[in-house]
Amino acid sequence: DVTYGWWVGNSVVTNKSSRFIGSHVAHTGLICFAAGANTLWELARYNPDIPMGHQGMVSIPHLASIGIGFDPTGTVFDGTSIAFIGVFHLICSMVYAGAGLLHSLLFSEDTQNSSGLWADDRPEHRQASRYKLEWDNPDNQTFILGHHLIFFGVACIWFVEWARIHGIYDPAIGAVRQVEYNLNLTNIWNHQFDFLSIDSLEDVMGGHAFLAFVEITGGAFHIATKQTGEYTEFKGKNILSAEAVLSWSLAGIG
Numbered sequence: 098d099v100t101y102g103w104w105v106g107n108s109v110v111t112n113k114s115s116r117f118i119g120s121h122v123a124h125t126g127l128i129c130f131a132a133g134a135n136t137l138w139e140l141a142r143y144n145p146d147i148p149m150g151h152q153g154m155v156s157i158p159h160l161a162s163i164g165i166g167f168d169p170t171g172t173v174f175d176g177t178s179i180a181f182i183g184v185f186h187l188i189c190s191m192v193y194a195g196a197g198l199l200h201s202l203l204f205s206e207d208t209q210n211s212s213g214l215w216a217d218d219r220p221e222h223r224q225a226s227r228y229k230l231e232w233d234n235p236d237n238q239t240f241i242l243g244h245h246l247i248f249f250g251v252a253c254i255w256f257v258e259w260a261r262i263h264g265i266y267d268p269a270i271g272a273v274r275q276v277e278y279n280l281n282l283t284n285i286w287n288h289q290f291d292f293l294s295i296d297s298l299e300d301v302m303g304g305h306a307f308l309a310f311v312e313i314t315g316g317a318f319h320i321a322t323k324q325t326g327e328y329t330e331f332k333g334k335n336i337l338s339a340e341a342v343l344s345w346s347l348a349g350i351g
Contacts, residue, residue, distance in 0.1 A: 119200030126193030132156065133186025136179060145174045156183075162266045163259065164273040236323050243319030250312035253305045260302050267298055278302035 136156040149158045160166050166179040260276040267274050279299035285307050
């Protein structure tokens with residue numbers, strides 16, 4: 098029962114969950130390609146004698162902020178690691194492109210449809226159908242929400258461990274250093290209201306460590322439990338959007 102207007106972009110993939118996945122995977126591939134290509138383009142024209150801010154660069158400064166491409170003091174340039182990051186993104190973009198083409202051209206339009214190439218009743222395909230968005234199915238919404246939250250939590254853990262083991266750039270001392278997270282719950286709570294004034298990387302990492310715990314715990318809860326309270330169509334359409342709002346709000350802890 099489609100009621101979307103023609104101007105709604107995703108209306109063309111209504112009841113076509115596999116096509117919906119394909120379009121998002123292709124979008125991810127474009128982003129990945131742009132990141133890799135821009136990194137290599139900046140590397141080709143980078144001049145170590147001129148500050149990066151005066152060269153209009155975006156990718157290399159971001160890599161430098163997490164300690165990639167330069168020594169701890171930020172004075173010795175290593176283009177090999179930066180080139181690796183750029184090429185790796187280009188390779189990943191081709192993988193994403195292949196997956197997008199498979200979902201767009203070969204796979205069944207609907208993951209719950211038994212027709213189409215490789216879309217039968219084998220257990221692995223029935224498992225994939227659980228990720229189809231169903232706005233009128235509260236259990237489906239919480240199941241997908243839970244997995245998204247766990248992925249966010251794992252990403253936070255990766256960031257915290259990278260800073261602890263490898264190190265990130267500290268603008269206060271102008272060098273890359275290892276940062277141990279400060280898991281002080283009082284500070285984390287207080288920083289909800291003054292996060293723009295945080296000047297300690299230890300507190301930033303502590304906020305991300307706490308955020309990882311909250312997101313993974315919440316994700317496991319949503320996967321293991323069912324929707325509580327009255328469920329409406331409006332609530333279903335906003336439950337996944339609330340996930341993004343909650344995640345970015347909690348990010349303010351750091």
